[in-house]
Amino acid sequence: MADEYVLKQNYPNPFNPDTKIEFTIPASEHVSVNVYNLEGRLIKTLINQEMRSGQHVVRWNGTNQVGTKVGTGMYIYQLKTNSRVLNRRMTFVK
Numbered sequence: 001m002a003d004e005y006v007l008k009q010n011y012p013n014p015f016n017p018d019t020k021i022e023f024t025i026p027a028s029e030h031v032s033v034n035v036y037n038l039e040g041r042l043i044k045t046l047i048n049q050e051m052r053s054g055q056h057v058v059r060w061n062g063t064n065q066v067g068t069k070v071g072t073g074m075y076i077y078q079l080k081t082n083s084r085v086l087n088r089r090m091t092f093v094k
Contacts, residue, residue: 003026004024004026005024005079005081006023006086007023007077008022008088009088010060010088014091014092014093015090015091016062016093016094017061018059018060018062019059019062019092021059021060022056022057023056023086024054025051026053028050028052029051029083030050031050031056031081032047032048032078032080033046033058034080035060035075035077035078036076037070037073037075042065043070044060044063044064044065045065046060062092069094071094073091074089074090074091075092076090077090
């Protein structure tokens with residue numbers, strides 16, 4: 001059983017056309033995983049739901065909320081729970 005919050009580095013990084021984000025949560029709780037640009041604007045919500053404890057994987061295909069491909073550059077992905085916020089950077093290349 002997981003006993004800590006872990007947000008792994010996405011793979012591959014840099015990526016095109018998509019990337020895998022792995023994370024671990026120690027207890028069942030509400031989880032959101034969002035992608036932001038470097039200005040802090042929300043680009044895409046990947047997860048926003050109750051999740052069980054353990055390891056999880058989500059994929060991002062480099063699109064925004066309406067399905068348009070984002071531009072080349074660095075993005076921040078964030079794991080947010082009731083008690084923890086973890087961030088990492090990733091690079092999308094066209």
